[in-house]
Amino acid sequence: MRSHKHDYLVEKYDGLAATKMQRRLRAIAPFPAGVVFLPWPGMTEEEARYHFRLMKKLGFTCIKQTMETPEWPAERTLTLALEEGIIPFWYGEGGYEEITPELLKRLGLPPNMTVEDALMHPGMIAYQHDLIRKRINRTQKVSHEPVLSDDQANKDNGWLNDIVGQDNAHELKPAAIPFFVNWLQNRYRTVDALKEAWNYRHVGIGNEMNWKTWDDVKAAWLNGFRSNDYRHIIDVLRFRADMFIEHFVRARVKKQQQIAPCEPLRAGGEMGLF
Numbered sequence: 001m002r003s004h005k006h007d008y009l010v011e012k013y014d015g016l017a018a019t020k021m022q023r024r025l026r027a028i029a030p031f032p033a034g035v036v037f038l039p040w041p042g043m044t045e046e047e048a049r050y051h052f053r054l055m056k057k058l059g060f061t062c063i064k065q066t067m068e069t070p071e072w073p074a075e076r077t078l079t080l081a082l083e084e085g086i087i088p089f090w091y092g093e094g095g096y097e098e099i100t101p102e103l104l105k106r107l108g109l110p111p112n113m114t115v116e117d118a119l120m121h122p123g124m125i126a127y128q129h130d131l132i133r134k135r136i137n138r139t140q141k142v143s144h145e146p147v148l149s150d151d152q153a154n155k156d157n158g159w160l161n162d163i164v165g166q167d168n169a170h171e172l173k174p175a176a177i178p179f180f181v182n183w184l185q186n187r188y189r190t191v192d193a194l195k196e197a198w199n200y201r202h203v204g205i206g207n208e209m210n211w212k213t214w215d216d217v218k219a220a221w222l223n224g225f226r227s228n229d230y231r232h233i234i235d236v237l238r239f240r241a242d243m244f245i246e247h248f249v250r251a252r253v254k255k256q257q258q259i260a261p262c263e264p265l266r267a268g269g270e271m272g273l274f
Contacts, residue, residue, distance in 0.1 A: 024098045028093055030092045030093035030096075032061055035060050038066065039066070048077070063088045064090045066088075087132060090266070091263070103127075138259070160247055181217050181218045183239045184235065197231055
């Protein structure tokens with residue numbers, strides 16, 4: 001059969017994330033294959049090392065997650081893993097410092113050495129693992145508390161929990177409603193456009209949305225607005241996601257980058273999809 005050339009728009013797709021971090025990751029091309037390692041009561045160091053060696057033998061390259069116990073603080077588990085050749089963080093080699101001619105020269109290696117060869121060199125591995133060891137032992141921790149942007153009117157961290165920390169994902173607490181209405185105004189510009197998007201003119205829906213101003217919209221939501229339309233639920237979910245990304249994820253990434261610029265971050269990741 002004749003082979004056909006396909007345009008999968010790879011360059012365009014890559015261009016959507018043409019960041020310094022992505023360029024570094026593409027050059028290293030890590031393939032982290034990780035497992036969760038949870039210490040058990042009475043586990044000895046010899047038993048832990050055996051399991052890390054087994055992981056490496058089976059082709060795993062990193063630990064996806066661990067948890068502490070009174071006998072096994074995280075630092076102890078992660079250090080042993082690294083000593084046995086298992087990178088103790090989910091990103092594997094993705095957390096390596098960028099391999100540049102300058103770094104190669106500093107380590108006494110040929111500046112024209114390929115990235116592939118450098119990744120296999122004992123001197124490079126020792127250098128990169130030393131950086132990882134410092135991450136394990138660092139005393140400065142990244143706060144997991146949400147941080148609001150400087151221009152946010154309400155500086156209380158509980159405000160963000162009102163938006164993203166509730167069980168009923170399609171409902172909003174009163175504290176979140178003014179911010180949601182402001183989000184709607186930025187998205188739709190006019191009340192008429194909002195009503196059209198929420199199917200105001202359709203049977204069984206419009207009577208609930210006889211609004212003229214944005215204050216009318218806010219009042220309706222504060223009074224327990226309900227609709228048979230599904231679009232408003234989509235907007236609530238999108239609003240909550242936007243707020244979480246802007247005021248939690250980006251704030252945490254900014255803090256983390258100040259501590260370790262080469263360390264990748266992830267948001268989400270359930271079912272192991274990092």
